[in-house]
Amino acid sequence: MTDATSDSAGVSPAMIDPATAESVHRAPHTPGTGNITKLAFGAIGVVFGDIGTSPLYAFRETFVGPHPLAIDDLHILGVVSLIFWSMTLVVSIQYVGILMRADNKGQGGSLALVALISGKISKSRYGGIAVLLGVFATALFYGDSMITPAVSVLSAVEGLTVVESRLQPLVIPIALILLIGLFVIQKSGTAKVGALFAPVMVIYFAVLAILGIVHLVQTPHILLALNPWYAMQFFLTDKMLGFLALGSVVLAVTGSEALYSDMGHFGRGPMRISWFGFVMPCLLLNYFGQGAMIIGLDDVAAAEAMENPFFVLAPEALRLPLVILATCATFIASQAVISGAFSITHQAMQLGFIPRLSTRHTSEHEVGQIYIPSVNYALMTGVIVLVLFFQNSSNLASAYGIAVTGAMLIDTCLMAVLLLVMWRWKWWLAVPVIVVFFMVDGAYFAANFAKVGDGGWFPLLIGGIAFTLLTTWNKGRRLMRERMTEAALPLNVFAKSAHGSAARVPGTAIFMASSNIGVPSALLHNIKHNKVLHERVVVLTIEVQDVPYVEDAERIEVQDLGEGFFRMTMRYGFMEETDVPAALKHAEMCGGPFEMMKTSFFLSRQTLLPSAKPGMAIWREKLFSWMMRNAASAMEFFRLPTNRVVELGSQLEI
8 A cells, every 4th residue: 555645744642532522612711710790691602502402302302203102291290300300410410510520720521531530540451441432422423513403403493384384395495504504604713603692592591481481380280390200100100111212301411511511611610600590490491381381281282282392382473583593592502513523623633533634713812713624514514414314303313312322421431430530539429429320321322222223323323434533543643653663763863973974054944753752754864865954953743732721831842962953842732723833933942043934844754555564454554544645734734834844755664
């Protein structure tokens, strides 16, 4: 297998760990600082869009989904009770109560959690398992990133059929137009749109609460669902249907992982205020209101209303405005998950799990506002296929649960390590907590696994493809580094021998190296073919640390090897961009300041050759070569000046 490709030339993850991070992230700051009320208000707009749109379909799907339930008091009280206790256990206790206490220098999410615990278990047999779990959670998130916009926007647009049934043929065309428009505007950045998020979501949640209260007052009987006995009675009466119903009930807590992922943006205090003080009460009032409305109707009217109970909550004259408001809310939820896909891809690139992709920064002030064209259009294609293939939100809801519950179950596994290894809880306290959440999240996942044939296969397919790509790239890069290190000549030895054997020319040469061991191939080939060395030769390695951000004082480390040779290590956090010229402006410990017009950057360009003993299967080697071929240039990834870069090639067996 021969393939001329451009090496990644310099990214060396100091700690390889995968991640799920389903969020819009911002420039580094101390989470939770500033006006708490303002932060809590902002969190409502950014964090809670996904879980906030669940009332559009979660309650309905338990009754009209793949495993329909009888519409009677027993099942309505049982489902509402399940939703209440699911929201209490999973969101309020597991994520807001426990996981939010685990932050990596203020940052949350599965990525931060894996990075936080990896230092403790990386040398144990469980370290590799934790990394693989994180990689699979990342892979599942890409399926979630496709399903969330499709099911949210489609469920909102379907509200038009409640206003006027004759609009049914227009639902899919309108949904596709809205979704395509959503992806097209991504390249403009989210700053202007984001300014409208919080006010719209506050109005949306307030409307949810008001609609629920109106019906709750009329039928207070629904408040019996606060008693967990009604959930247990549901299971005792319909054991199998009760189990399968969990696959739809869990839709009420989709987006709960976003609360943890976005903790670094607003701080745990403001987010807890938003959740407990506003968002959770509004959501529960709406769910209880939907249940109260159905209980208060006769059998025929209840069956009709169950086709779309969220919109039937509103008086007929207000249903069209409610459709418009719900559509705006689904846009916000979709925007957050799309931006989260950009964020997680950027972090995975930094950690060595995804090849370089062209990345554009859409804000001069907000580092986290990025746009990755290839990811954007891949998601758009997937969303269009989903809408055309599944046709309605009920079918899509079956596909939705697998990705969400899979990520939740992985978070529970990581939480177990956190409690036992990091926090060292007493076993008699930690084990019952872990068992409870494994039972809850495991039951949700198992119930959704039963829907694989009804659409759950899609996120598993996307997750499998993404997992293969992520692990293939990571292993291929590791094999390349190992092969290059095997024959590496110590740089200090090379510096002494090369000093007298090549002419020195004015200026600075920076040779990008993926490892801080040995001489980079570009430097060897430069002296072999050009027979010259610059006055100052710097071998630069970029290391990505297991923290979100690196302090400026710890950014650069330099080793003076004499004879004008320096080895420089430049460190970045996994949420930062690698802007090499910007960092070099502050590096004067390397024989003086760097002037870009007198500095040349040398990159290695590898040609992969077939090996007698391949490090991985031939099909994976070919896949790795294809990924390298399609990677963005190192020049763009490191933001190097285009007229100061030289590439030199070599051959390599992996």
